[in-house]
Amino acid sequence: MFANYDKIIERISLNQLWDFPGGVHPPQQKTLSNQASIEHLQVEKTYYVPVKQHIGLEGKLLVSEGDKVLKGQTLTTSEAPFSVPVHAPTSGTVTKIANHVSAHPSGIPELTVIIDADGQDTWIELDPVPDYAKASKSELIERICDAGISGMGGAGFPTHIKTNNSKPLEFLIINGIECEPYISSDDRLMREHAWQIRQGIDILVHILQPKQVIVAVEDNKPEALETMSIACQQKINYQVVSVPTKYPAGGEKQLIQVLTSREVPANGLPIDVACIMYNVATCYAIADAIVEGKPLIERVVTLTGQGFKSPKNVWARLGTPIQSLLIYGDYDESQQSSPRFIMGGPMMGFTMTSVLTPIVKISNCILVPADDELPNPEDERACIRCSACSDVCPASLLPQQLFWYSKAKELEKAEEYNLFDCIECGACAYVCPSEIPLVHYYRQAKADIRNQKEEKEKSDKAKIRFEARKARLLKEKEHREEKHRLAAEARKASLSTDGGGAKDKIAAALARAKAKKEAFAKQASNAPHMTDSAESEKTKAVSVSEISTEVAVSQTAQGASPAKDGPEDDTAANKETTEL
């Protein structure tokens, strides 16, 4: 069905690649930022390190407020399989652990470790692997996890999970495409650190044992292509491939399709077609972690857009607030009528809610566009059914249908039209003549569907609990009734065997009770004594309620379920006494 291994190798060596459907060619704008080498920044005063920076679970905190930390010290554990730790970006003091605006489109505050730097920037003791070729697979994977590495290309998938592969693997693909306009962080990284990226690839090859390594670089980055080719030329099964520039060629599924013609199934993973893909920045971080023993605490961030007077690439520690980056890039306020800072590129990025938003593992770019540089997203008009969007969709979807159903909240229909295959690349919105923010509608619909599913699960659970409770109450009631019936039978039996004696006793007791009642009635008609009797009633009531709580205690002591029915037991007890 798809091309086999030999065929793919042959076509790649001839540089005859395949293609993916659709795609667009937005203006590249890369030269704005990719001219100068990556700059190192001074140590910040304060860092905001979010505890969760990847897809999955956050780890448990290892530090508390007031603790002194060293650069590279682990701040959270990685117990659960999908959790990835975070590390201190510099040495200093943990001043606060609290919710802080998140690097997410919503900006919803999330748990963040706030560290005040001491200016010394002292590393913890580093623990490199002397010779990774002698280390076991599992040790290396554990080290990758402990170094806090998650996919740095955008999705933030935990790298150690991806690397722990047991399925047959043919192609290890290294993604140096960086197809999104403006961004040049991977470009600069490949130009300046090709050898370290190669080292990272070597480690991955040692762990994964692929048949072939493909390093894919878009043909608009000739310098990066050259440095990567030089770095990889001695390895016979490493092939550096120049991929024609087209957005979104860097999408995981799209790149696999371009290189191998294979299509990753919906809901599937690349490994289902015998491929695994890593971003170049991730490879760099892996080499750092294994060869130098350094955890992931910084990454390359592109500062670009006409809102910066000096756009460039910088090494930014994770947790750096973008406010400082605005200063480094020389933010020019006069270019914007109102502030607008985008994390990520113009196609897939999001506008930030606060200048204190921290840089996280997936932040590859801060884009500050001038007013007329990017279209104003508020000029939405009606869809004219031109179908320009479906022509460019790389996932071969029908964006106008998806838009229609998403807007009308016909979520089932949207799912039928494969909403979840949409990679949110924004190509459709880019070409839409009506300037409809299509992806925004898809994201809303996806979130609604996910929330509804979760709600459904919860309501199913509630139903089960409700019914279980009903059944339990019923059983308890039956149990009580059975007890009463048996007691009554026993009494009847004792009555008949005991003959007149017992009957006499009962008659005498009834007579006594009647006499008491009469006396009581007399008393009651006597007004001044009434409060007295009422009080005695009250004390009686109190004692009864005490008894009932004791009943409840003894029940829990027997390991009864949390909810028990005190009053019903109460009435039962009362019934029993009256019956006796």
Add this chain to the structure above:
Amino acid sequence: MTLTVFALAAIALLALIFGALLGFAAIRFKVEGDPLVDQIDAILPQTQCGQCGYPGCKPYAEAIANGDDINKCPPGGESTIKELSALMGVEAKPLDAAHGVEDVKKVAFIREDECIGCTKCIQACPVDAILGAAKQMHTILIDECTGCDLCVDPCPVDCIDMVPVDVDSSHWEWKFNKVPVGDIPIRQMS
């Protein structure tokens, strides 16, 4: 003659076989309960709050199956009414305000230092979401609480609050007007 007999016998035999088959299927694939009620019940939110005027979602589902209005469930709100109207083939009406209004999702929270351990809330909770014993401090299992509000009134010392559930970023619905803090006004991207 023999032909007629043969034909009749064949037909009788076939009738017997199919009859047996149908009889077997009726027993083997018997549908438990009333499927319509179950379908309606599956749409209702299972908050079990009784705001619809019935003691729980299932009784309301039965009432709908018998022709009651579909707009009496406030926790379900608009989306539930929409689904019910599609299932029942009746027109979707706005929520009947007499039964309450649609609210944000909430869960109960016991101010634990004030709780006297009376067990009253436990008896009220329809889904056993409260943990505690007599004279002991009680607490709510947030994951199980449906936010039905039924435990609030029985509490003699008023120590139960209904608090709105915090939205985290993975449950956020991409509504930019529902963003909490932020010193930069948000405009949607792409």
